[in-house]
Structure formats: C-alpha cells, structure tokens
Amino acid sequence: MTTMPPTSSAIPLGPTEDAQPKPHARRSVGKALLSNGATRWGGGVLLILVFMAALAPWLNTIDPTAIDPGSSNLLPWTHGEFTSLSGETQSHLFVLGSDSLGRDIWSRALYGARVSLVVGLAVTALAVAIGLGFGLLAGYFRRIDGVLMRVMDGVMAIPAILFAVSLIALFGGTLPVVVFAIAVPEIPRVARLVRSVVLGVREEPYVEAAIALDTPTWLVLVRHILPNAIAPLIIQATYVCATAILVEAILSFLGVGLPAETATWGNIMAEGRSQFNQYPHNVLAPGLLLALTVLSVNVMGDGLRDVLDPKFNKRKG
Amino acid sequence: MVAFLLRRLAATLPVLCVVALIVFLMTRLSPGDPAAAIVGDNATTENLQRVRSNLGLTQSLPVQFVKWSWKLLHGDLGESFFTKRPVTELIGQRVEPTLALAGLTLVLTVLIAVPLGALAAWRHGGVLDRTLMSFSALGFSIPAFVTGYCLIWLFAMKLQWLPVQGYVRIGEGLLPWLRNLALPATTLSIVYTALIARVTRAAVAEALTEDFIRTARAKGVGEWRVLMRHALASAAVPIITVIGIGVALLIGGVVVTESVFAIPGLGSLTVDAVLSRDFPLIQGITLFFSVIYVLVNLVVDLCYLVADPRIRY
Numbered sequence: 001m002t003t004m005p006p007t008s009s010a011i012p013l014g015p016t017e018d019a020q021p022k023p024h025a026r027r028s029v030g031k032a033l034l035s036n037g038a039t040r041w042g043g044g045v046l047l048i049l050v051f052m053a054a055l056a057p058w059l060n061t062i063d064p065t066a067i068d069p070g071s072s073n074l075l076p077w078t079h080g081e082f083t084s085l086s087g088e089t090q091s092h093l094f095v096l097g098s099d100s101l102g103r104d105i106w107s108r109a110l111y112g113a114r115v116s117l118v119v120g121l122a123v124t125a126l127a128v129a130i131g132l133g134f135g136l137l138a139g140y141f142r143r144i145d146g147v148l149m150r151v152m153d154g155v156m157a158i159p160a161i162l163f164a165v166s167l168i169a170l171f172g173g174t175l176p177v178v179v180f181a182i183a184v185p186e187i188p189r190v191a192r193l194v195r196s197v198v199l200g201v202r203e204e205p206y207v208e209a210a211i212a213l214d215t216p217t218w219l220v221l222v223r224h225i226l227p228n229a230i231a232p233l234i235i236q237a238t239y240v241c242a243t244a245i246l247v248e249a250i251l252s253f254l255g256v257g258l259p260a261e262t263a264t265w266g267n268i269m270a271e272g273r274s275q276f277n278q279y280p281h282n283v284l285a286p287g288l289l290l291a292l293t294v295l296s297v298n299v300m301g302d303g304l305r306d307v308l309d310p311k312f313n314k315r316k317g
Numbered sequence: 318m319v320a321f322l323l324r325r326l327a328a329t330l331p332v333l334c335v336v337a338l339i340v341f342l343m344t345r346l347s348p349g350d351p352a353a354a355i356v357g358d359n360a361t362t363e364n365l366q367r368v369r370s371n372l373g374l375t376q377s378l379p380v381q382f383v384k385w386s387w388k389l390l391h392g393d394l395g396e397s398f399f400t401k402r403p404v405t406e407l408i409g410q411r412v413e414p415t416l417a418l419a420g421l422t423l424v425l426t427v428l429i430a431v432p433l434g435a436l437a438a439w440r441h442g443g444v445l446d447r448t449l450m451s452f453s454a455l456g457f458s459i460p461a462f463v464t465g466y467c468l469i470w471l472f473a474m475k476l477q478w479l480p481v482q483g484y485v486r487i488g489e490g491l492l493p494w495l496r497n498l499a500l501p502a503t504t505l506s507i508v509y510t511a512l513i514a515r516v517t518r519a520a521v522a523e524a525l526t527e528d529f530i531r532t533a534r535a536k537g538v539g540e541w542r543v544l545m546r547h548a549l550a551s552a553a554v555p556i557i558t559v560i561g562i563g564v565a566l567l568i569g570g571v572v573v574t575e576s577v578f579a580i581p582g583l584g585s586l587t588v589d590a591v592l593s594r595d596f597p598l599i600q601g602i603t604l605f606f607s608v609i610y611v612l613v614n615l616v617v618d619l620c621y622l623v624a625d626p627r628i629r630y
Contacts, residue, residue, distance in 0.1 A: 154335025157611050161569040162587065162603045166343055169591045169599055246460055250573055253462055256591045269462065273577075280470050287463035295458035302454070 029307065038303030045296035053113035060093060061107035064263035068102035076281055096285050099271050109286050111263040115175075116245045116293060122179045123244035124237050127186035132233065134187065135194025136221050140202060149195070152188035160185035164247060165256055173251075173258050182247045186240045193236050197229040231308040238301030242294045249290050265290045325618055329611050336607045337389065341382050344596045394601035399593055404601035408583065414484050415582035417494070418574065419567055421502040422509065423560075430510040431549070431556065434517025439544050441522055449514055456511030461570050465504040465577040472500060482579040501578040505570045509563050516559040520552035527551065553624035561617030568606050 033039050052059060062082055071080050074094045082092040082104065095106035138148045155163075160182075167181035201207060202225065210220050251257030252266025260267055265286040272282025369375055376384075388395070394404035437446040473481040479500055485493040524530065525548050533547050534540075575584030583602060590598040 150331045151335055153332045154339055156565075157332055157336050158339065158603060158607045159565050159568040159610065161572055162606055165572075165587060165591050166340075166599050166603055169594055169596070170343060242458070246458075249460060250462070250569075254573065254576055254588050254591075256588065273466070276466060276469070277474055280466070283466050284463070284470075287460070287466065291455075291459040291463055294460070295455065298454060298458050 032307045036303045036307050038299050042296040042300030049293055053117055056110040061110055062104050064107040064111040065261050071098055072100050072102040074098040108263040108268050112265045115264045119248040120241040120245040123183045124241040126183040127190055127240050128237050131187045131190025132194050134191040139195040139198025152191050156188045168256055178257055182244050193232055194229050198225055201228050235305045238297055242297040246294050340600050340604050341385055395597040397598045398595045404597050408605055411583045411586045414580050415571055418501055419571055421498050422505040425502055426506040426509045430513035431517050434514040435521045435544055435549050437518045438521035453511035453515050456507045461504050461573045462577050464507055468500050484580040501574050505574045508566055512563050513559055517556050520555040521548050524548040524551040554621055557617055557620045557624055561614045564610055564613045
C-alpha cells in the first residue's frame, strides 16, 4: 500500500484516490484496521479458530477417525470411555457427543476446522494468483484481452457448485482436486477485478512515463500497475476465502467432496443427517461452527473494505 | 429493438461455445476411460476397442468436439451410462420440482427483499436498516443446509406445521404443493434475499440523493410515492442486474436444498449422477444449467429497456 503512486481521481476502482503522503500511510492503515470494529471482531474470532485448529491434539481430542461401536450416539457433554479397535480404553469427555459409529464429534469438529481453514487459504491463494496473472495480461495486452475474457465469461456461466462437482467426479475427491475444483470458478471474478484496475491506470502519466523510459513490460506491470490492485484484491480475497470454506462444506455434505471418514464439518453433518430427528446437535453444532467461521471472514472483509476503499466510504456517506 | 436483440444474441454465442468446449474437455481430459467404465472390468481388449470406436473416442479431439456439438445442437445430450436412457429425457423428468422451487424462491425473494431494501435506504442508519444489514451478513454466511435443518427442526418437528421432506406435484393440488415447498423455498431465499436487499438498499439510497427526488418532495408528492415510484424506479437497473446474477446462487442453492428436503429435482439428479460417475448425465446437467443462466441474463438485459427509458441500444 505504501508504494502506491499518487494518482488522479480518474480511477474507477482503485483505493488510491485519497492516498495519503507515504510516511503516514502504513501506520494509519494499521491503526484504522485495529480501531475498526468489524476487522477486530472478525479477525479475533478467526484467530481463536486458527488456534483451536492448530492446537487440536491438546484440546481434549482423540483420533477423529477412530470408531468405537460401544460409545455410539452419546449426547453432548457425556463422560464415557473410548475403546479403540485395538482394545485400548481411555476415559474421555465427549464434549459434543458422538456419532452413530462412536466417533467423538468434538475431535472431528476441531480437526475439521483444519480442513476448512486449509481449503479456504489454499483456494484463495490459487484463485488470486491465477486471477491476478490473467487480469494483468488481459488488462495490459489488448490482443489477449478478447480471447481471455471470453473464456472467463464461459467459466462464469457454469454454476460454481456444478463445476466443482464435475471436476471432483472426474478426478476423485482428494484435497488438491477439491482445492482446484473450488478455485477455478473463482478465478474469473478475480481476473475481472484486476483487469478493471489495470484498464483504469494504464493510461496514467506515470505508466506512460515508465514506458517512455524503456522500462521492461514486466517491471511496468509489477512496479507501477500491480500496487493499485492490492487493496481491492485483499478485499476480494476474503470473499473468495469465505466462499471456499462454504463450498467445501457443501461438497462434503452432499457426499461428493473429501472421503466420508475424513473429519470435515460437511462430513460430520452428512453423517448426522440420517438421525437428525433424534440427535439434531450432530448436524447443528458443526453447522453453527461453519456459519460462525464464514461470518467472521465476511465481517473481516467488510471491515477491510471500509478501511482500504475510501471511495466506498464516501459513497456510503 | 430487433437489431439490439440480434446483437445481444450474437454476443451470447461465444460464451455458449466456451461453455460447451469446457464441458466437452472436462470429460475428455479426465484420467478415466469412458469406454472402460461402460464395458466394466471383465471386458476383453477387442470389446473395449469396439466400444471405444463406437463412442468415437478413436478420432482426434477437434473432430470429436465438432461431432459432439453437432449432436448437441440437435438436442442430443447422449445417453446415461447407467440407465441407458437419453440424458434429455432424464433431465426432462426432473425439471418440474426444480423449476417450481426456483420460481417460488424468486417470487418470494423479490417480494421481500426489494421493499425491505427500499425501506432501509429510506431510513438510512435507522433500526430497520441496521437490522437488515446484520441479517444480510448472516444470510451470506449461514449455509443453506444449516438453515434448512433449523427450519425443519422448528416448523416440521417441534411445531409440526409443515411436512419434513418430500415433494407433491402441482397437479395434485395447490395447497399440498405450497406446503411442501414452503420450507425449501424459505431456506433457499435467505441467501438470495440478503444479496438483493443489500443492492436495493445501496441503489435506492443513491437515487434518494438525486435532484428529482427533491423536486418531487417539493411539489408535494407523498413520501411513500416518492420512495416506491420515483426512487425505486430510478434504482431498477442495478436491482434487475443483481437478480440475474443471483440466479447463479440460486442454481447452486437448488442442489443443496433439494438434497436436504429430498425433492426429486435436478439437484438430486446431479448428486446421484456424481455418486455413480455418470459422466454424460453430469455433462448434460451442467450444460443445461449454464444455458439457463446465460438465457436469464439475456432476459435481464432486455428488462433494462423496460426499466430505464434512457437506455436505447
């Protein structure tokens, strides 16, 4: 953000319009982020979730895939004993109860948080990286633009869930395939955003000056055009992340995502749905966890937008 | 008008071609051999070879694509691996429940979201505005299957007002049809309402700052009429646009909602097709939904002409 060149007000999407003098920019953005209620709340909840996922082995969990027919369908907060298939018995507090195979739902939910967060981050990184590349190319090179954007239009016309489901049906439900299948439909959205930023600044005097000075094209793109796209990209990335977490859960829930024994929130719910009328918490607990996670990512995105996109602030008035 | 229509139709052609190419390539680039899937594990090599040439898999990719597209243009989506019935027939049997669910959701959403968004913009920063904005943030974040199960738990299991699952054809009576669709349509409309209410609020808020609103108020037009007639009409274009874009959300939501409520529509057909690796069927459904999406957005563009007399193509 701090390297953003001063620009005129002709940029449609750029956040640079009200860019402040360089030395103050970084400090004020950091401060603004911390004092913004939305980023604080969303970021705080996310941080707690990240810690819980990272520290899962030490938070009263057992192997999330281990089954024990003897302790199936326990209600939440039951003290019981868990006997693994090899015959070892340990006393265990079933915080969220257990499913029909006797698996501990608390353990599955915490390890499931790992899957959700990893998928969210990996999809975001992949979609933003590819979308950024496509957007820069399409915005800067007029010849590529037509073809590339028609392809993007085509990808966007295919409903995201169907696209993901088809890819997984073809290549199997492994983690890399799931990440790729969720990321592809998000690429056009990122590419369009970056392209619009590039189109907005490519005629700016400082870009023309750089070209006139024989700056290599890649350097023009990276040093003079890319910085304008960073703020809108960060905002867009949070929404991609939220969508990715949601779609992964949907795929697992439908039984077409990661294998059913893998601990994911969608898989816990898929397992619990056949007994929903007796044990509704098996579906509702991971569902609420999922909703909370997606909500905090979305809220953080709204906060980032308020801080990083002054134009939107003005419009909101 | 006619010229615009033709130009707009011509513009959708490349998009449809790209969609067809992607769907075609998806199955052809997959590691699995469709012929092997058909003949099964115990087939001889000659058998496999025969099926492969019957399917046209021995020809080059461009030739295959042209032949496949040609059949597509004649409404031939191939035949299901498992039931051996034409894909178009299978889709045709499942269209009604999905169309009913999506249509009812659309009507419900527009009836709720547009007035709510307009009222929130009118009392900008008020209680309704803040409630609506928090609700829409929630609506974006709670997945349809979670809301679906919460609604089932409350209205079907605790209160027993509505059936838990299932679908009744509209031919068997309007009331049973509505009772069965009430919970799924509500579930599906939540995300969609969040989106449309948000955009309506922003568009109407902007319209309310325009000079003609002041003029209307100055000449004594009532507040209600200012809001509904003047501001909303001027904000119509972005609202119609987002209704069209939201159809993509709706299609994704249909798949999940039908699974939760055991509705025998295209969504559950998709899940079945994926679970049984029925590639021609998956291809057919994906193409079908993509074409619907493109057509809906074509209609949306036409609505601009009606909504905004300044737009002349």
